[in-house]
Amino acid sequence: MRHAIEHIPVDxxxxxxxxxxxxxxxxxxxxRRIRLIDxxxxxxxxxxxxxxxLADGDRLRLADGGVIVVxxxxxxxxxxxxxxxxxxxxxxxxxxxxxTPVQVLNDGRLRIIEDHVMRDMITGLGGVVEAEIxxxxxxxxxxxGLGGAHGHSHGNDHFDHDDHHAHSHDDVHAHAHAAGKPHDx
Numbered sequence: 001m002r003h004a005i006e007h008i009p010v011d012x013x014x015x016x017x018x019x020x021x022x023x024x025x026x027x028x029x030x031x032r033r034i035r036l037i038d039x040x041x042x043x044x045x046x047x048x049x050x051x052x053x054l055a056d057g058d059r060l061r062l063a064d065g066g067v068i069v070v071x072x073x074x075x076x077x078x079x080x081x082x083x084x085x086x087x088x089x090x091x092x093x094x095x096x097x098x099x100t101p102v103q104v105l106n107d108g109r110l111r112i113i114e115d116h117v118m119r120d121m122i123t124g125l126g127g128v129v130e131a132e133i134x135x136x137x138x139x140x141x142x143x144x145g146l147g148g149a150h151g152h153s154h155g156n157d158h159f160d161h162d163d164h165h166a167h168s169h170d171d172v173h174a175h176a177h178a179a180g181k182p183h184d185x
Contacts, residue, residue, distance in 0.1 A: 001035075002044040003063040010057035018059075019066035020044075025073045026101070026113060026136045029054040038068055056137040072135035076114035079105070081128040091127050101138035111136060 008014050020038040032051035037043055046060065054060075056072035082088040085108065092110055095102045100118060103111040112118055113136060119129050 002042070004044055004046045004060035004068055005048070005063050006061035007048055007052045007054070008059040008061055008067065010055055010059075014059055014067065016059070016061065017066040018069055019062060021069045021071050022060075023071040023073045024054070025075045026138070029070065029072070039071075044068065053140060055140070056135060072137045074133050074135055077111050077132050077134050077136050078114055078119055078122070079130045079132050079134070080110040080112070080122055081130070082110075083126065087126060091122060091125060094121065094125060101136075103136060103138045111138075 002019075008016075020040055020042065022036055022038045022044075024036075030051060030053045031046055032048050034046050035043060036046055044062070054070045056070065058070045059067040060070065061067050080091060082091050088108060088110065092102060092104070095110065095112060095118070098118070098121075100112055100115070105111060111134070114131065122129050
């Protein structure tokens with residue numbers, strides 16, 4: 001069986017021979033080790049040193065040479081239009097505040113995975129939502145590539161901390177601090 005042993009991001013130059021494609025929905029594109037079937041029906045083992053989020057156009061280097069190109073599959077999504085750039089930025093903030101992956105389309109619209117709760121929130125905030133079947137390829141988070149743990153500052157050394165926690169899809173939290181006291185999650 002073929003082994004895919006290295007992840008090559010879409011923005012990194014690579015001239016390896018393409019030996020196939022694999023088309024996956026978003027929820028199946030965060031992997032480390034799994035048996036997959038490429039688009040031609042041939043099996044291969046994804047065997048990476050750590051889990052990565054595979055983006056549309058990324059490549060997987062095969063142990064015996066060549067690469068398999070990752071494609072984002074079409075799936076139920078919500079495409080969001082707002083009244084202008086400020087309204088779009090506000091909607092993007094609310095979506096991000098709920099730790100929901102978001103894709104920014106070339107025309108300035110936003111796209112998320114189909115979710116009725118998010119649909120209601122977005123329309124309540126004035127956004128126009130269109131249900132579609134389309135590829136979903138969201139932005140990597142600001143902490144992508146940092147192993148999942150991240151730190152951030154609130155402008156005062158007493159409040160610096162590392163967030164070592166996972167968030168569910170609908171997890172909403174605020175970072176509130178008592179004067180001079182760090183917090184735990």
